[in-house]
Amino acid sequence: MKTSHRLEQALTKLYVAFHNNQLHPECCKQCAVGNILDNTDSWKHLTDIHGSEVLNYVGMVNQKLGKTFNGYSPAELLKIESVFLKGCGYGGAINGRNAKPKNPTDKDVLFNGLSEVIKFLCEIDGVSNVMDYTKLFEFENDKPRFQSIIIQA
Template sequence: MKTSKRFENAVRKLYLAFHEGTLNPEDCKQCAVGNILDNNDSWRHMTDLHGSTKLNYVGLVHQNLGRKFNGYSPIELLQIEASFLEGCGYRLGRTYCHKPDLYKNQEVLFNGLSEVVGTLSKLDGIKNIMDCSFLFDYEIKDKLNLQGA
């Protein structure tokens, strides 16, 4: 499968952060977007609420000027972060962001990363590399078994 450079760079950075223990949904430099942006937290000034997908004035200016940050637009960055937080069990609302108790648990972080990879795949218009549902598709397995018989 052919992927974009931004996708490959983002997944590589997130993989390293996960395995090096430097992934933290409560730290703007170590969250999904923070890691994608080389541990920079300037992206947080593009919205008024942690986990929001709504750009504020600063974010709108960057978006309307067509700015990209490591290949991603401001609205894409907010979508990536929201998917990470939701995957980690955060409840996001228009005016709040509720943090779960086990937000730094490895399984929780993995679930968040799975959501991020799905979002990154969607943004690039490629098949989600984390999707293994085809392994459980009985119709496909039945066809494969019939062909091998």
Template sequence: MKTTKRLEQALIKLYNAYHNNRLNPEDCTACAVGNILDNNDSWKHLSNDHGSLELSYVGRVHQNLGRKFNGYTPQEILKIEKVFLDACGFKTPLCHYNTKPENPTSNEVLFNGLSDVVELLCKLDNIPNVMDYSKIFEQENGEPIYHLKTFLA
């Protein structure tokens, strides 16, 4: 499957962050967007409320100038972060009294967040979801349509 450069780079960064325990939805340098943007926190100024889709003045200026950050527009960055936080179980925009997951860095919570982020990243680039494994279970006349190669040791 052919992917875009920005999607490939984002997937690699998110994969490494997940497997190296460097993914944390409560840290703007280690959340989904923080990792995509090289663990930088300057992106947080694109919105006044973390987890909001509303651009701040700074965000609107960057958006209107056509600026991109590792290939993503300010509006796309806010969408990615909102999807990640929502899928991790946070009520957005974040606020000290809003609900949040009991263990925000558990593998299950982070995997749910990443799954939804990957789906959005693929949708942004008009690419089928790279994590959609449903095709391997499709059948025609009781027989699998797709066949997997198996390797026996």
């Protein structure tokens, strides 16, 4: 499967952040978008509330000018962050009123959020979800349909 440069870069950055414990949903530099944008928080000026999908004036201007950040438009960045937060168990934008997970940095919580983000990133690039493992279990005539590495015990 051929993936775009922006998708490859985003997946790599998210993978590294997850395994280096540098992923935190409530930190604009360490959230999904913060990591995709090289641990910067400049993206937070595109909206008024962390986790909102609504572009503010600055966000709308950048969107209309066709500006991208590491290949993603302002609207895509806000959607990525929203998907991440919802996948982590947040009830919407981080505003003090919406539900949030008890331990936002729990590996299971972060994995769920990343799984949703990766699914979304693949969707917007028009590729199959790279986390979809169901093909490993497809078969034809009692044989695996696709070749894979089989680990012998």
